[in-house]
Amino acid sequence: MNLAIMIGRPGVLVVTGLLIFALLLAPLLTADLAFAEAPGSGQRPMDFILVHSGDCKEACIEWVSAEGKISADTPKLFAALLKSLNGRKLPIVIQSGGGDVNAALAVGRMIRKAGLETEIGRTQLKDCPTLNPRCQETVSDNDWSEGVVRAGGAYCLSACPFLFAGGSVRVAARNAYLGVHQITTVRQEYEADGSKRKIVKETTSTKLYPALRRELAVYFDQMGISNDVFAMIASAIPQDMHIIQTDDALKSGLLTKVSTDGELGVVVCGSAANAQCQQDSAGKLRTPANLGSVQSERTTRAPEGPYEDKSCYDVNRAYESTHDAGRHLSKIYGVPPDGPPKLRQELQAMDGYIFARSGSGIWKRSKRTVVRTTLDDRTGQPIFTACRYQGVEDINGEHALRYWALWRRHGWEAFVNVWISKSSGRNVQVLSHYRQGLGESSYPVELETESYDRGTVLEPEDLFVRQEQLRRVQGPVQAP
Incomplete structure (x- = not known):
């Protein structure tokens, strides 16, 4: 994550033919706070897709798929989504490598205000190839897309956990990935060059900027998350990633529930639904036929080398x-x-x-x-x-x-x-x-x-x- 501070120094401005020496004293904090690149950060900007799985005349699973890099436009897109939901409370199923921190915090606050759950999951739309699971040609602009959602292997990294923290309930599987790393502060000194500013010196630091630390501390407190997250952020350099263990995520409050593949999304019972659907919907109990214990498939022998x-x-x-x-x-x-x-x-x-x-x-x-x-x-x-x-x-x-x-x-x-x-x-x-x-x-x-x-x-x-x-x-x- 990069934090830019611009510090002025003596420069020359040309105004109506006169030379004026200016000393720009007030440091400026840019709004573009972005984590370093993480897996998947070469992806498209984050978008939001309404997805269902199953026959909704009887019963189906519905969710909002949120995937891609968090950008300055993400809050505006999410606000439009909330308006289209018209008060419906669908879980936000997220997979992202990070992006703009201010945008992540803004969306997190909107999620909390709307009382929505957040879940870490990856969406595979129907008829999309494995390497492009949310292919744009299958996305319907004004309607629902069909697909499946999986918890295993999904990730929420860098700035994404800030967005994820907004959920009233925060859900992830033990084999999903929640990760953070240090923040990089970039200090830029510049001088006036005509009507433009010219950067003459740039220094970087991994020390957490006090103003941002205070803002994050307030945000974590509002979301019911302990300050233990700061230690997690500090434990990995910007080029690395601290993958938060499930027990630590639960202890800090960043995670409130551990899920399986059968527990993402929300069950919606259609007009032809039976009583069992109503029971499953109330308890979010889903056990797909292809879901089961696979621990016996694994090898548990000790490693060969020290x-x-x-x-x-x-x-x-x-x-x-x-x-x-x-x-x-x-x-x-x-x-x-x-x-x-x-x-x-x-x-x-x-x-x-x-x-x-x-x-x-x-x-x-x-x-x-x-x-x-x-x-x-x-x-x-x-x-x-x-x-x-x-x-x-x-x-x-x-x-x-x-x-x-x-x-x-x-x-x-x-x-x-x-x-x-x-x-x-x-x-x-x-x-x-x-x-x-x-x-x-x-x-x-x-x-x-x-x-x-x-x-x-x-x-x-x-x-x-x-x-x-x-x-x-x-x-x-x-x-x-």
Whole structure:
């Protein structure tokens, strides 16, 4: 989160041909307070969608989906939503990587005044692809959209917890993510340059500015949240994130209820509803057929190495098993904010060699090394940390265990979702959201898919034959 203070210094102003020396003494506090980039912060600005799941003639679940980066326009959009609700009390289901703090506080106050609940959840609209779950073409401007809502894996980070705090009841699952980090204060000294101001010096500090601290303290008190949150904010540098444990969130009052996937949204009984619907609606009791205990799917063995994060046992074993698989094909796609994924790199592992190419360039061969550790060979630190199990999902017809984790390697950092095959224990796909400036490529989001079908992995001689054929037709192909 950036806090800007502009301090004046002697400058020269030209007024009707006269030179006037001006000393600007009063510091100015900008209204644009924004957290540093977090996963998903490359997303669209936050918008609000009315969503339902099920047949509303009998009974359905309804909620307001609020996802995206919190901006200066968010309070105005939310005020319009409240007006359209005409007093109806639907829960606000939130997923956001943060944004403008003033806007988050303003929306939080509006939520509290309206007496609405807030819930951390991710919405998947009907007929939208996995990589774009709230695709705009399925959103109805003046009507309800159809979809499902899930608690597991959803996140509310940086400035988002301030907005979330406005709920009269604040709900999140144990495998959702609520995170904060330090505030960065930016002090700017400037001088007058004609009719404009020119910045001549800029300094930054992670010390919490007193005026903002007082404002946040008042806000937390109004929302029934303890000042323990300040210690949580101070515990992580601006480039990192303090993921608040569920028990700590409950103790501080930031969270008031722990949910499951079956408890987000509100049950609405239609004209054809039976008595059971009325009972479920009153108690918010919902148990979808696909919801159940999945703890038995997980491996609970102890970590193999002294430095391995014990929560990441399954992820680490899948990482090693994938890299050591006899033959497999990896495809890495860059995922732009808008538009389809673009193939960035292909890797084909065959026996003792790895064949790689970028885009449609030439294949390059290198010797294959067996992966025996999940530690970064440069730092000696774990590559995967803070892993959390999300449940079982179907990926291209294959049942896969989904995990969320922090990933660090060779100075790069990302929040990742890993899908591991239940049958083979190998990775099926990995979706990575890189921290700003710490990505392996120019794409902030990357998707890596794995195939272990030997028929899709060409023999080395076939690669060279195909490459030679391309040379004859197109001429020499240079590596990008």
